[in-house]
Amino acid sequence: MYDVARVAGVSQSTVSRALSSHSISALVDEDTRQRVFDAVKQLNYRPNRTARSLRSQQTDLIAVLIADISNSFYHPIVRTVQDVADVHGYDVLIANSDHSYNKEKHFCESILRRPVDGIIMIPYHLSDDEIDQLITLTGAQIVVLGDHIHHPLVDYVWVDDEQATYEGIIWLNEARGHQRIGFIGVPESMPPGPRRWHGYKRAMEDLGLPIEQDLVSFNGDFSLESGQRVLGEILSSTKPPFAVFACNDLTAIGASAQAKKMGYTIPQDIAILGFDDIREAALVTPSLTTIAQRPKEIGEKLTELLFDRIENRVTGPARQVQVEYEIVIRESA
Amino acid sequence: MYDVARVAGVSQSTVSRALSSHSISALVDEDTRQRVFDAVKQLNYRPNRTARSLRSQQTDLIAVLIADISNSFYHPIVRTVQDVADVHGYDVLIANSDHSYNKEKHFCESILRRPVDGIIMIPYHLSDDEIDQLITLTGAQIVVLGDHIHHPLVDYVWVDDEQATYEGIIWLNEARGHQRIGFIGVPESMPPGPRRWHGYKRAMEDLGLPIEQDLVSFNGDFSLESGQRVLGEILSSTKPPFAVFACNDLTAIGASAQAKKMGYTIPQDIAILGFDDIREAALVTPSLTTIAQRPKEIGEKLTELLFDRIENRVTGPARQVQVEYEIVIRESA
DNA sequence: TTGTATGCGTTATCAT
DNA sequence: ATGATAACGCATACAA
Numbered sequence: 040m041y042d043v044a045r046v047a048g049v050s051q052s053t054v055s056r057a058l059s060s061h062s063i064s065a066l067v068d069e070d071t072r073q074r075v076f077d078a079v080k081q082l083n084y085r086p087n088r089t090a091r092s093l094r095s096q097q098t099d100l101i102a103v104l105i106a107d108i109s110n111s112f113y114h115p116i117v118r119t120v121q122d123v124a125d126v127h128g129y130d131v132l133i134a135n136s137d138h139s140y141n142k143e144k145h146f147c148e149s150i151l152r153r154p155v156d157g158i159i160m161i162p163y164h165l166s167d168d169e170i171d172q173l174i175t176l177t178g179a180q181i182v183v184l185g186d187h188i189h190h191p192l193v194d195y196v197w198v199d200d201e202q203a204t205y206e207g208i209i210w211l212n213e214a215r216g217h218q219r220i221g222f223i224g225v226p227e228s229m230p231p232g233p234r235r236w237h238g239y240k241r242a243m244e245d246l247g248l249p250i251e252q253d254l255v256s257f258n259g260d261f262s263l264e265s266g267q268r269v270l271g272e273i274l275s276s277t278k279p280p281f282a283v284f285a286c287n288d289l290t291a292i293g294a295s296a297q298a299k300k301m302g303y304t305i306p307q308d309i310a311i312l313g314f315d316d317i318r319e320a321a322l323v324t325p326s327l328t329t330i331a332q333r334p335k336e337i338g339e340k341l342t343e344l345l346f347d348r349i350e351n352r353v354t355g356p357a358r359q360v361q362v363e364y365e366i367v368i369r370e371s372a
Numbered sequence: 373m374y375d376v377a378r379v380a381g382v383s384q385s386t387v388s389r390a391l392s393s394h395s396i397s398a399l400v401d402e403d404t405r406q407r408v409f410d411a412v413k414q415l416n417y418r419p420n421r422t423a424r425s426l427r428s429q430q431t432d433l434i435a436v437l438i439a440d441i442s443n444s445f446y447h448p449i450v451r452t453v454q455d456v457a458d459v460h461g462y463d464v465l466i467a468n469s470d471h472s473y474n475k476e477k478h479f480c481e482s483i484l485r486r487p488v489d490g491i492i493m494i495p496y497h498l499s500d501d502e503i504d505q506l507i508t509l510t511g512a513q514i515v516v517l518g519d520h521i522h523h524p525l526v527d528y529v530w531v532d533d534e535q536a537t538y539e540g541i542i543w544l545n546e547a548r549g550h551q552r553i554g555f556i557g558v559p560e561s562m563p564p565g566p567r568r569w570h571g572y573k574r575a576m577e578d579l580g581l582p583i584e585q586d587l588v589s590f591n592g593d594f595s596l597e598s599g600q601r602v603l604g605e606i607l608s609s610t611k612p613p614f615a616v617f618a619c620n621d622l623t624a625i626g627a628s629a630q631a632k633k634m635g636y637t638i639p640q641d642i643a644i645l646g647f648d649d650i651r652e653a654a655l656v657t658p659s660l661t662t663i664a665q666r667p668k669e670i671g672e673k674l675t676e677l678l679f680d681r682i683e684n685r686v687t688g689p690a691r692q693v694q695v696e697y698e699i700v701i702r703e704s705a
Numbered sequence: 706t707t708g709t710a711t712g713c714g715t716t717a718t719c720a721t
Numbered sequence: 722a723t724g725a726t727a728a729c730g731c732a733t734a735c736a737a
Contacts, residue, residue: 040730050708055732068706088486089425090730093713098422099486108454109447109651118441121468130486133466135454153421153432153463292655318442322625324657373714383724388716401722423714426729 040086046078047071054078058086096178101157101345102132104146106261110289111317112334113161116184119338120159127346129156138229138261140164147173155179157345162230163188180348182341185230186359194344194358196337200231200314203330203364204238204284205245207312210366211282212246217310221254221283223269223290225261232257235286235314253277259290266293270309271301279303282310282372288317288329295323295371310372325370336362373419379411380404387411391419429511434490434678435465437479439594443622444650445667446494449517452671453492460679462489471562471594473497480506488512490678495563496521513681515674518563519692527677527691529670533564533647536663536697537571537617538578540645543699544615545579550643554587554616556602556623558594565590568619568647586610592623599626603642604634612636615643615705621650621662628656628704643705658703669695 044051049071057067057075092098103120105113124131136142143164154177161184170190174181186197211217222239225232243250253276259265266285285291291313298309305311305325316331340360347353377384382404390400390408425431436453438446457464469475476497487510494517503523507514519530544550555572558565576583586609592598599618618624624646631642638658649664673693680686
């Protein structure tokens, strides 16, 4: 910057002013600005973001915490975040939580050392208090996907997956005639799991259907492998025909593969309903009937909410944005 | 740091020394170090990485440039990079090039503004000169996947996909008896494309088989959609039976879907051979016969090479690491 | 409108 | 072994 200043025949602070985009015009003479720009070009000068960050306490960096980069559900979300962030001149840090509370805490530690301007978390196990601490300690804006948070400054995007699951189960009964409907879930500590479980339970109650213990499991972990394993466990204690709702598509696809491997026909012997509508859902055979989320829209909303706050367009209380879902009927149920 | 110094009853510079990990022991008295650590704990102090970066010219940040986060081929690679980087205390920036030269240049621009300690590029279109410039301008270490670079300081990991493709084509003929073998490729500007094309051509020559123009296309772009489109184009100008090699699995899966949609049977009417062995390859029906790469190993090697240099264990001339491939025989060919 | 001077939180050089 | 002190490259309060 000093070099630029020398070439342009001005002081370093004038260069700084000329280059700082937010203080548009007014602060520096048009003629001076031009000289500075010429010098910048001539010297091929680039501002150093590290120095700028140190001084301005702003990093032009956002972090995205997802469960796992290899779960396709997150791709359209992350990709949208990356693209929008890029337009705003921001870079994107991506970390995986593997649905683990410990890794989320680890993530917070990282963020404490390398402050970012904004954080997007999907999903998250942190308590309101922990989120609050993260905010006050780092000064970052936070937006999340999910509705189990109530912090005055944390905007969230949410999908009513309790109701979505409810409707899915009702549909399995009313449209497909299933009486025996199972549930492949995850431990209570994995956020969207319990909500979907409640939707299932409510639906079964409203339908007057018994919940068969043999058809219910919380041993999944959102992975394809866990779907295979859990369906195997179920089949070792009870026999088809039945239908089963899997907490996400990866699990559903695993369950489907396992059922096929054990010689059962889908959906005749075992009907399977998933959740998410990831790309693979349409690719597998039989293709997966599932409750579709709209990840691109989710990504857009999250990023919008975040930049609204990062760029100070919004300072008021937490906002909520709901994104729709829909049942996509394919072959597995 | 000043607060810590006050509590520990030492000077700020002593705190710095006590905390700087590379200057192990020796520099500061064990007793003093302990007092500092206690103070750090008591005050819940965290070093500020931005300030550290400004001073040390080291960012503890690496960037990974991939084509597209939604292509599963990259997931195990990226995930490995993230995990290893985390162990080293590094954060990972991820950017998408969409196989576009312009976006790669854009990426370089970003990196120029926000220096990183290391860069992993897969794939890349940049010329040796451009890479060289990136290195001298940013001081970053660079490692790449692919062998079309010759820079004295850029280590690379490579898979002999020319030979892999060659063997794949030979296999289609010798093991499966195909005489008519097509090629779904990409424009010459997309790095691994040409290498695979050469492997195909060499195999066809060695087999004494004619290359039918109607069965060859460079209109793909590594996407699923392009596979559908290109196979449609091929089918509009010639009729099965034939076999076709697709430049990557996504394209192969698209082609497979299109063939099925148009009423053809795989592999009887149209046999399909892919490249990569992404997770979906085993999931689709018919499951995809493909040339498997070892993405996890690729990720490990890339990260190893990179940190060897970042952490100054290696300073010599560029190293090359070759990773194996193998044909995975499933149902599509 | 421009320049001077200061400090953001570290690391590193130099004395002591 | 420790403590002053000077950068690192920039943004900004204040003075001119």
